[in-house]
Amino acid sequence: MHMLTPGPVALADPIRxxxxxxxxxxxxPEIKTLIEGIVVAMKKDFNADHVFLVTGSGTAGLEMGWxxxxxxxxxxxxxxxxxxxxxxxxxxKIYCANTQVEKxxxxxxxxxERAKAAIDSSGAQVFGMVYNETSxxxxxxARAICxxxxxxGMVTILDAVSAWASAPxxxxxxxxxxxxxxxxxxxxxxxxxxxxxxxxxxLKRAEGIPARTFYLDMxxxxxxxxxxxxxxxxxxxxxxxxxxxxxxxxxxxxxDAHRAKHAAAAVKSRKFVESVGFAxxxxxxxxxxxxxxxxxxxxxxxxxxxxxKYNLVTARDFGDLKGKFFRICHLGNFDDxxxxxxxxxxxxxxxx
Ligand SMILES: Cc1ncc(COP(=O)(O)O)c(C=O)c1O
Numbered sequence: 592m593h594m595l596t597p598g599p600v601a602l603a604d605p606i607r608x609x610x611x612x613x614x615x616x617x618x619x620p621e622i623k624t625l626i627e628g629i630v631v632a633m634k635k636d637f638n639a640d641h642v643f644l645v646t647g648s649g650t651a652g653l654e655m656g657w658x659x660x661x662x663x664x665x666x667x668x669x670x671x672x673x674x675x676x677x678x679x680x681x682x683x684k685i686y687c688a689n690t691q692v693e694k695x696x697x698x699x700x701x702x703x704e705r706a707k708a709a710i711d712s713s714g715a716q717v718f719g720m721v722y723n724e725t726s727x728x729x730x731x732x733a734r735a736i737c738x739x740x741x742x743x744g745m746v747t748i749l750d751a752v753s754a755w756a757s758a759p760x761x762x763x764x765x766x767x768x769x770x771x772x773x774x775x776x777x778x779x780x781x782x783x784x785x786x787x788x789x790x791x792x793x794l795k796r797a798e799g800i801p802a803r804t805f806y807l808d809m810x811x812x813x814x815x816x817x818x819x820x821x822x823x824x825x826x827x828x829x830x831x832x833x834x835x836x837x838x839x840x841x842x843x844x845x846x847d848a849h850r851a852k853h854a855a856a857a858v859k860s861r862k863f864v865e866s867v868g869f870a871x872x873x874x875x876x877x878x879x880x881x882x883x884x885x886x887x888x889x890x891x892x893x894x895x896x897x898x899x900k901y902n903l904v905t906a907r908d909f910g911d912l913k914g915k916f917f918r919i920c921h922l923g924n925f926d927d928x929x930x931x932x933x934x935x936x937x938x939x940x941x942x943x
Contacts, residue, residue: 595906605838610781648775660769720737748767755777756849864919
């Protein structure tokens with residue numbers, strides 16, 4: 592099976608095999624070594640004061656932010672330009688009834704200029720946006736926008752689920768207080784763990800607000816993760832795969848090289864899309880390093896044929912793009928040979 596998916600992604604052999612290791616007790620010394628190996632590498636790459644490993648998918652990590660950093664009386668401002676921005680807004684509304692949602696048309700990116708008026712006028716205390724909108728392949732200018740929202744006194748929550756480790760993300764440089772990604776995305780491990788990165792400032796805020804969650808309480812995570820443990824039983828096999836994924840990335844040159852691999856694949860994918868007669872959907876200047884999408888007729892039928900004839904698994908489309916959008920996903924453990932196989936199959940099926 593060839594996976595051309597935006598997560599779960601195909602696992603490289605050492606990562607896949609790491610999951611079959613014997614269990615370890617989640618309060619023993621071995622787990623502390625395992626978690627420490629993961630957290631130290633991630634803290635460094637995010638430039639974060641704290642990294643929490645939350646058993647659950649990426650959404651659990653994002654929900655932790657809304658549940659712990661907001662008060663019911665807070666106003667939130669959420670920018671969206673796709674399915675995952677809409678989901679972030681839906682989550683925000685559960686915790687802040689007064690949530691203002693601002694939209695860009697699908698395919699268009701959020702820039703500082705486009706976000707400024709809403710940030711200036713909203714009066715919101717909390718700000719949220721998606722960095723890499725996986726549903727359309729648009730990379731928003733999270734750095735300029737979060738920096739600006741933070742300079743206006745807002746707490747910034749960034750969905751970096753499909754962005755971290757494929758796009759640059761230094762949370763202090765970006766003005767991000769809280770962000771989350773997931774084990775099955777660019778790091779290239781198995782699904783099951785959300786990775787939360789935050790600043791001291793975010794943690795202080797959480798300490799002054801009653802958490803509106805039991806499972807996802809940042810204060811409990813802080814207490815346990817200080818000694819490289821988790822408040823509840825973690826997905827141990829996923830932790831093994833995450834450590835193996837970090838080792839694998841390091842063997843191949845480290846996180847910067849991993850990001851460069853994604854950037855090069857994005858260029859190659861855009862060229863490919865144009866070479867078979869389609870237009871890249873994302874607005875120029877907002878190209879995603881991990882997803883290259885284009886509009887096509889009968890995308891469902893095309894995906895079905897790729898699966899049946901070439902054993903190539905591709906991702907479905909969503910919402911207003913349902914049935915008419917195709918995504919080439921270059922996320923995680925892929926290499927050039929992997930992309931070349933997919934491109935040859937797509938080209939052949941298109942007859943081009
Ligand atoms: C940008 C973005 N946000 C949130 C999510 C949700 O992540 P999960 O399915 O791990 O909860 C995804 C998943 O694809 C995503 O791409």
